[in-house]
Amino acid sequence: MTEGPPPSFAKKRLALVLAGGIAGVIAGLAGVYGITALTRNAGGDPTCLPAVELAQKVAPFARGEVAAVNVAKSPLKIPDLAFADAAGKPLTLSDFRGRTVLLNLWATWCVPCRKEMPTLDALQGKMGGPGFEVVAVNIDTRDPDKPKEFLKQIGVRKLAYYADPSAKTFQDLKSIGRAFGMPTTLLIDPHGCEIGTIAGPAEWASEDALKLIDAALGGERQSAR
Numbered sequence: 001m002t003e004g005p006p007p008s009f010a011k012k013r014l015a016l017v018l019a020g021g022i023a024g025v026i027a028g029l030a031g032v033y034g035i036t037a038l039t040r041n042a043g044g045d046p047t048c049l050p051a052v053e054l055a056q057k058v059a060p061f062a063r064g065e066v067a068a069v070n071v072a073k074s075p076l077k078i079p080d081l082a083f084a085d086a087a088g089k090p091l092t093l094s095d096f097r098g099r100t101v102l103l104n105l106w107a108t109w110c111v112p113c114r115k116e117m118p119t120l121d122a123l124q125g126k127m128g129g130p131g132f133e134v135v136a137v138n139i140d141t142r143d144p145d146k147p148k149e150f151l152k153q154i155g156v157r158k159l160a161y162y163a164d165p166s167a168k169t170f171q172d173l174k175s176i177g178r179a180f181g182m183p184t185t186l187l188i189d190p191h192g193c194e195i196g197t198i199a200g201p202a203e204w205a206s207e208d209a210l211k212l213i214d215a216a217l218g219g220e221r222q223s224a225r
Helices: 007-041 046-061 111-127 145-153 168-175 207-216
Strands: 082-085 090-092 100-106 132-138 184-188 194-199
Touching (some): 100 111, 100 168, 100 207, 111 132, 111 207
Antiparallel strands (some): 082 090
16 A cells, blocks of 8 residues: 655645645736736727727728728727917817827928828818717928918818828827828727728718718718618
């Protein structure tokens, strides 16, 4: 008959098992906390959860001329970007709270931007109002009169003029992974949360774009088919 281990050995073994179990629990908790912290640090903002739900309703309308729009899949509060109006008055994105905003960054040296401007102007003319505004921010860093003259030449009349000659707006969006080139456009809800983002130009005066914006505004005049 084989004799069992001495009592002192059994106690040591039990202590090791318990220590291992506790370490496993701690590691598990650390993993959960780490994931939570990572999500929080990645820009997850619980106040923006309704924007993600809205984005899923908008998703079926991201097609045709606006098929490149990427709808939000996680809650993201857009930084309070700073720029100025035509008179030089300082503004921030938070000044537009309460309205859905189509934020567009453009420059005169960006050929696709120049071609896109008339369509943004037309979108503002068709859907602009108390609940929605196209906020097109010029980021030319030289000759502040050049973009104004350009807009006059091409007949842009509906868009308000906004500018950020420091181009910091682009860098701020780039820091959160929402700006890679020009033009950059974001669809933002009335609380400053991302609904969708598109890198590159789009035909914003198209029926596809009108349906997408209408869906973002909670409209029911359009239906995805």
